[in-house]
Amino acid sequence: LAAAPAAHRILVTWEPIEYAVDPGGYEVYVSATAEGTYIPVDTTPDKTATSREVDGLANETAYYFKVRTMTWGHGDNFNTLVSDFTGVVSATTRSEGIFADGFESGDCSAWSGEYP
Numbered sequence: 323l324a325a326a327p328a329a330h331r332i333l334v335t336w337e338p339i340e341y342a343v344d345p346g347g348y349e350v351y352v353s354a355t356a357e358g359t360y361i362p363v364d365t366t367p368d369k370t371a372t373s374r375e376v377d378g379l380a381n382e383t384a385y386y387f388k389v390r391t392m393t394w395g396h397g398d399n400f401n402t403l404v405s406d407f408t409g410v411v412s413a414t415t416r417s418e419g420i421f422a423d424g425f426e427s428g429d430c431s432a433w434s435g436e437y438p
Contacts, residue, residue: 323335323387325412329381330379331375331415332376332379332387333373334350335372336348338371341369345368346394347368348392349365349392350366350387354384358386360388364376369393383414384412386410388407388408391405
């Protein structure tokens with residue numbers, strides 16, 4: 323599990339599970355503290371997903387994430403199965419900065435020298 327911050331958003335990534343035959347997905351949870359109450363913020367549409375961007379976050383704020391896998395009920399098993407949660411990963415959102423889109427890192431090598 324990993325998290326990559328930007329302004330107002332954090333990209334949470336994980337390694338997919340091997341079993342993706344039956345329908346299911348990943349639930350992404352967020353908290354303001356590592357030991358705090360985690361709330362679900364997104365569920366992927368299937369088990370092939372390897373990331374989710376959580377947006378609408380406050381800048382320069384630490385967030386904590388964990389993920390679990392779900393297999394929804396189907397013809398062979400009517401129960402929804404959930405895995406244990408992953409470990410916790412944290413990231414702090416960045417400030418807006420003064421960079422134009424695509425230049426958040428300060429790398430201006432792609433700049434044409436012309437203003438839009």
